[in-house]
Amino acid sequence: MTTPHLPDDLTVHIERGLADLRDLVALPSVSAQGRMLPETAAAVRALLETEGFTVHEVPGDVAPVLIAEAGEGPATLLIYNHYDVQPEDPLALWDSPPFELTERDGRLYGRGASDDKGEFASRLAAVRAVKARHGGRLPLRVRWLIEGEEEVGSPSLDRVVREQAEHLHADGCWWEFGSRTDEGRPIAYLGLKGILAVELRCRVAASDLHSSLGAVVDNPLYRLARAVASIRDEVGRVTIPGFLDGLHAPSDADLDAIRRVPGHGESTYGTYAVTRPLGTPPEYHHRLNLMPVVNVNGWGGGYQGAGSKTVLPAEGFVKLDFRLVPGQDPARVVELLRAHLNAQGLDDIQIVELETHQHPARADAGHPFVQACLAAAREASGHDPIVNPSSGGSGPMFPFMDALGGLPCVAMGIGNSGGRAHAPNENVRRADFEYGVHFGVALLERLARGS
Amino acid sequence: MTTPHLPDDLTVHIERGLADLRDLVALPSVSAQGRMLPETAAAVRALLETEGFTVHEVPGDVAPVLIAEAGEGPATLLIYNHYDVQPEDPLALWDSPPFELTERDGRLYGRGASDDKGEFASRLAAVRAVKARHGGRLPLRVRWLIEGEEEVGSPSLDRVVREQAEHLHADGCWWEFGSRTDEGRPIAYLGLKGILAVELRCRVAASDLHSSLGAVVDNPLYRLARAVASIRDEVGRVTIPGFLDGLHAPSDADLDAIRRVPGHGESTYGTYAVTRPLGTPPEYHHRLNLMPVVNVNGWGGGYQGAGSKTVLPAEGFVKLDFRLVPGQDPARVVELLRAHLNAQGLDDIQIVELETHQHPARADAGHPFVQACLAAAREASGHDPIVNPSSGGSGPMFPFMDALGGLPCVAMGIGNSGGRAHAPNENVRRADFEYGVHFGVALLERLARGS
Numbered sequence: 044m045t046t047p048h049l050p051d052d053l054t055v056h057i058e059r060g061l062a063d064l065r066d067l068v069a070l071p072s073v074s075a076q077g078r079m080l081p082e083t084a085a086a087v088r089a090l091l092e093t094e095g096f097t098v099h100e101v102p103g104d105v106a107p108v109l110i111a112e113a114g115e116g117p118a119t120l121l122i123y124n125h126y127d128v129q130p131e132d133p134l135a136l137w138d139s140p141p142f143e144l145t146e147r148d149g150r151l152y153g154r155g156a157s158d159d160k161g162e163f164a165s166r167l168a169a170v171r172a173v174k175a176r177h178g179g180r181l182p183l184r185v186r187w188l189i190e191g192e193e194e195v196g197s198p199s200l201d202r203v204v205r206e207q208a209e210h211l212h213a214d215g216c217w218w219e220f221g222s223r224t225d226e227g228r229p230i231a232y233l234g235l236k237g238i239l240a241v242e243l244r245c246r247v248a249a250s251d252l253h254s255s256l257g258a259v260v261d262n263p264l265y266r267l268a269r270a271v272a273s274i275r276d277e278v279g280r281v282t283i284p285g286f287l288d289g290l291h292a293p294s295d296a297d298l299d300a301i302r303r304v305p306g307h308g309e310s311t312y313g314t315y316a317v318t319r320p321l322g323t324p325p326e327y328h329h330r331l332n333l334m335p336v337v338n339v340n341g342w343g344g345g346y347q348g349a350g351s352k353t354v355l356p357a358e359g360f361v362k363l364d365f366r367l368v369p370g371q372d373p374a375r376v377v378e379l380l381r382a383h384l385n386a387q388g389l390d391d392i393q394i395v396e397l398e399t400h401q402h403p404a405r406a407d408a409g410h411p412f413v414q415a416c417l418a419a420a421r422e423a424s425g426h427d428p429i430v431n432p433s434s435g436g437s438g439p440m441f442p443f444m445d446a447l448g449g450l451p452c453v454a455m456g457i458g459n460s461g462g463r464a465h466a467p468n469e470n471v472r473r474a475d476f477e478y479g480v481h482f483g484v485a486l487l488e489r490l491a492r493g494s
Numbered sequence: 495m496t497t498p499h500l501p502d503d504l505t506v507h508i509e510r511g512l513a514d515l516r517d518l519v520a521l522p523s524v525s526a527q528g529r530m531l532p533e534t535a536a537a538v539r540a541l542l543e544t545e546g547f548t549v550h551e552v553p554g555d556v557a558p559v560l561i562a563e564a565g566e567g568p569a570t571l572l573i574y575n576h577y578d579v580q581p582e583d584p585l586a587l588w589d590s591p592p593f594e595l596t597e598r599d600g601r602l603y604g605r606g607a608s609d610d611k612g613e614f615a616s617r618l619a620a621v622r623a624v625k626a627r628h629g630g631r632l633p634l635r636v637r638w639l640i641e642g643e644e645e646v647g648s649p650s651l652d653r654v655v656r657e658q659a660e661h662l663h664a665d666g667c668w669w670e671f672g673s674r675t676d677e678g679r680p681i682a683y684l685g686l687k688g689i690l691a692v693e694l695r696c697r698v699a700a701s702d703l704h705s706s707l708g709a710v711v712d713n714p715l716y717r718l719a720r721a722v723a724s725i726r727d728e729v730g731r732v733t734i735p736g737f738l739d740g741l742h743a744p745s746d747a748d749l750d751a752i753r754r755v756p757g758h759g760e761s762t763y764g765t766y767a768v769t770r771p772l773g774t775p776p777e778y779h780h781r782l783n784l785m786p787v788v789n790v791n792g793w794g795g796g797y798q799g800a801g802s803k804t805v806l807p808a809e810g811f812v813k814l815d816f817r818l819v820p821g822q823d824p825a826r827v828v829e830l831l832r833a834h835l836n837a838q839g840l841d842d843i844q845i846v847e848l849e850t851h852q853h854p855a856r857a858d859a860g861h862p863f864v865q866a867c868l869a870a871a872r873e874a875s876g877h878d879p880i881v882n883p884s885s886g887g888s889g890p891m892f893p894f895m896d897a898l899g900g901l902p903c904v905a906m907g908i909g910n911s912g913g914r915a916h917a918p919n920e921n922v923r924r925a926d927f928e929y930g931v932h933f934g935v936a937l938l939e940r941l942a943r944g945s
Contacts (some may be wrong), residue, residue, distance in 0.1 A: 046601055056878075074540060088706070088796070089659070120632045135596075231859040236706070238804070240801075240802035240804070241814075242802075246769065247768060247770040248766040248767055248768045248769065248770075248825060249766055249767035249770055250766055250767075252762075252766050252768075253887065254791055254815050255687070255817060255885070255886035255888070256762060256782075256784070256787070256886060257772075257787045257789035257815075257817065258730065258772070258773075258781040258782050258785050258817065258886055259762070259771060259772050259773060259778055259781050259782055259886075260762075260763075260766075260768050260770065260771060261730070261770035261771070261772050262789060262790045263728065264722070264772075264790035264792075264793045264812070265722055265723070265790050266770075267719070267793075268718070268719040268720075268721075268722035268723045268725045269719075269728075270719075271719035271723075272716070272720045272722075272723035272724075273717055273723070275716065277720075277839060278630070279709065279712070280575040300939075306709055311703075311707065311710070311711075312711075315699040315701055315703050315711075316699055316700035316701075317699045317703075317711050318698055318699065318842070319698040319699075319711065319712035319714075319717075319842065319868055320699065320710060320711060320712070321708075321709065321710050321711060321712050324694070327710055330709040330710050331706070331707075331709050331710055334709050336708045336709045338705040338708035338713060338806055339713045339715035339716050339719070339795075339796065339807075340796050340797050340802065340803055340804065340805050340806075341715075341795065341796030341797035341805070341807065342704055342715045342718075342793050342794065342795050342796060342806070342810060343793065343794060343797075343798040343800045344790075344792065344793050345790065345791050345792030345793060345813070345814075346791050346792035346813060347792045347794040347811075349695075350691075350848050350849055351690070351691035351791065351813060351815060351848040351849065351850040352789065352791055352792065352793070352813070353689070353789075353850065353887075353888075354539075354791050354817055355789055355791075356790075356791070357766075359793060360798075361715070362796070362798075362802060362803070364705050364708075364802060364804055366705075366708065366709065387632065388728065391769070391770065391829075397801050398801055398802065398804040399801075399802040399804065403942045404579060409743060434706065435706035435707060435709055435710075436704065436706040436804075437706070437804075441662060446527065
């Protein structure tokens with residue numbers, strides 16, 4: 044992998060960006076544990092204010108949300124990042140201290156090196172470089188929302204985006220993540236699936252019974268099996284009546300983009316040694332991008348030890364997540380699921396909504412802001428980007444689109460397939476960090492000149 | 495509850511039987527932990543030899559099996575008991591030391607007080623009483639098999655019964671357990687369901703995946719749900735093709751006995767606060783006695799903690815037990831289950847046979863030995879016995895029937911519905927112990943005089 048055409052003037056900004064990243068990684072801002080969140084917010088705020096951003100802080104449920112603004116020009120770019128990180132454990136699996144940015148073999152290791160402090164630092168470096176090219180002036184308006192609760196599900200984000208909408212309107216939003224292939228080809232995501240997580244619970248008695256009574260007492264795990272077997276089919280289509288109604292049709296640009304995504308999942312299937320792929324190979328990216336699905340995340344009940352135990356369990360549970368696409372609404376899915384279970388005679392199965400709950404969001408691949416992002420990526424990488432109209436994953440993109448007039452959000456960034464986000468030895472490749480600064484400069488310049 | 499008509503000459507034998515029981519309970523013969531098994535076998539052997547039994551010991555996988563014989567006459571009775579007990583934990587829930595027989599409010603508490611040392615001691619007391627009535631001579635042949643592995647699934651019993659068949663042939667077998675209602679009405683079981691325990695395992699990948707990949711990778715817990723949902727119906731009938739073929743039809747005497755079992759499970763449903771009974775009330779005892787069923791004993795896979803986790807588990811498992819009735823064979827059921835799963839496209843689901851494995855066995859309610867048992871119970875209790883052609887539970891009855899020419903086995907004994915077998919505060923009611931001795935005397939006398 045090479046970083047082609049890296050302009051000479053960026054070198055100093057890349058080095059300063061890496062120094063910023065080192066300082067930020069040193070702050071263990073673990074939101075799940077409430078560690079160092081105001082301190083890290085203050086450090087980020089100081090970095091932004093030094094570059095001339097006006098910053099105001101909005102209280103979040105867990106950590107402050109920073110909303111910043113700088114520059115003036117024909118375009119407005121909104122950037123979304125987060126300063127919190129995942130816990131560092133298991134510590135023993137790290138080859139260098141998690142909160143000490145450490146370079147080895149072209150990679151910078153540390154918690155947050157990629158997700159998401161590396162993204163933030165490379166973008167700030169790009170802002171500095173653009174200002175330096177324009178005599179200290181930022182030739183477009185850059186708005187920045189940086190939260191500290193992303194790794195715990197962004198509990199305040201929907202509220203904050205809606206309350207602060209007047210400070211967030213823009214021509215497009217540069218989303219917090221993104222990656223490149225091993226060859227350095229940028230991978231863009233223009234949307235995220237929605238998600239709804241529920242637990243199904245079934246109870247048939249006050250306490251466990253001897254399994255000989257299975258002749259005269261129903262079994263909660265069988266009832267849950269009937270429920271789960273009835274909500275999708277063998278090829279993964281959700282079969283809950285009404286679930287597939289009203290889906291937004293993908294545009295021709297979306298379908299064209301999906302057709303051009305290379306491969307049929309060979310890398311995923313190989314990495315995990317998958318023995319039961321779903322769908323035929325040409326469907327791989329179509330499914331990941333556009334197909335709403337239901338997952339069984341976990342199942343528990345009765346005896347789970349070695350050998351057998353002749354017990355009829357009193358209760359059991361199943362955890363499910365639904366991945367939703369535009370046109371679907373998590374609350375409506377709960378209603379449809381309830382009606383479906385009732386129609387199956389499973390009205391005794393309780394549906395408990397869990398905290399994970401996001402609406403789907405997807406930008407049209409043909410949108411001018413999307414095209415500007417892709418052009419900038421092409422310029423900075425020397426490669427044609429891979430465009431996914433949606434990630435198979437989920438995140439808090441919907442409030443931005445919904446509260447900010449259909450704002451397109453584009454995820455492009457500096458991750459890599461061996462980046463180990465959320466895991467020990469999280470890392471970013473130095474070449475990707477350099478690319479990230481270059482891409483940021485290219486994007487800001489394009490937006491500033493309206494092309 | 496009263497013990498009617500207790501003949502005066504039995505008092506001394508009852509007291510001696512209780513003294514034997516006290517001595518046996520003091521020996522913690524926990525087979526699951528390999529505690530005191532040869533010592534307890536030796537104690538039992540000494541008791542038998544004192545009464546004139548010739549005893550030989552057959553090595554078992556876990557503990558010695560004792561085979562004893564005494565007496566001579568027109569009939570031969572085989573008695574089956576076991577000298578091992580369940581573990582005593584949780585110790586804190588006992589109100590008196592588990593290995594110290596303690597009388598409170600008409601009940602004798604201790605591990606094994608009922609299951610099965612109380613049964614053995616009351617039967618031995620009956621043998622003594624009959625000998626005393628006949629000038630020290632036992633007027634029928636009594637054969638006795640007493641094992642020390644019952645609480646760990648009787649791993650040696652099938653082999654021992656077949657190898658020692660020449661020492662075990664009899665007119666009928668008095669099975670190791672039985673009980674009376676709170677009013678003192680004897681409850682007889684003339685059979686046991688067979689059991690087959692299996693684990694279904696499904697794996698789709700080498701390690702867990704992010705649940706966003708549920709669009710392109712199948713889910714092992716869904717596949718298990720399809721398997722489980724397909725093997726029975728909503729009312730509990732097993733739907734595996736061939737499963738119900740060739741069942742032995744119950745006799746008119748069996749059906750008549752079932753019709754006369756009182757109640758429709760009100761006590762079970764009340765005790766466990768059952769909210770999902772299976773079958774309509776009149777079917778209760780018919781189902782428990784005659785219906786083969788499948789149970790889900792346990793289910794595990796993926797995330798089982800609080801809240802949600804967006805994981806696609808690599809694997810999962812389900813534990814099942816099948817309760818079988820005469821005409822069914824555990825090995826054949828495994829074949830039918832395999833064929834059924836394959837026909838459903840679930841050929842990747844692995845079937846692992848667990849150690850729990852028993853053939854079904856059932857005596858005809860009209861058999862003369864059964865009638866002798868019922869008459870003896872009527873005589874000793876003053877009540878008409880409740881006759882279940884089969885228990886809903888399982889046990890090692892089949893080898894006795896199979897290797898000994900269709901030998902009928904009748905479970906009648908001294909348990910009670912509050913007897914807490916296998917649990918803390920296991921107990922036997924003194925009145926039931928007295929009844930047990932009386933019943934034994936009545937049965938032996940009837941068999942000896944051929945009526």
